[in-house]
Amino acid sequence: MGLNEKLRAMKEASRGKLPPEIRRIMADALQSVEATGQHLLALKPGTAAPAFSLEDQTGRYWSSAKLLMEGPLVVNFYRGSW
Numbered sequence: 001m002g003l004n005e006k007l008r009a010m011k012e013a014s015r016g017k018l019p020p021e022i023r024r025i026m027a028d029a030l031q032s033v034e035a036t037g038q039h040l041l042a043l044k045p046g047t048a049a050p051a052f053s054l055e056d057q058t059g060r061y062w063s064s065a066k067l068l069m070e071g072p073l074v075v076n077f078y079r080g081s082w
Contacts, residue, residue: 049075 053063
């Protein structure tokens with residue numbers, strides 16, 4: 001089983017554990033994003049991200065270009081506490 005199939009199976013398994021009202025909230029949120037067209041602006045798989053600079057929790061700025069000179073770069077985005 002490939003990664004996509006594993007992720008799909010995990011997604012379906014976790015969906016089944018959510019109460020119906022939570023699944024409805026999530027579906028409504030997804031429809032809202034799709035209605036704005038914002039999902040069309042997302043980078044497609046394999047597309048290089050534009051260069052960026054981000055501040056860490058200590059106030060230090062990190063440049064993607066500089067980090068990429070040291071090797072591959074992985075960026076995580078956390079959705080927050082909602």
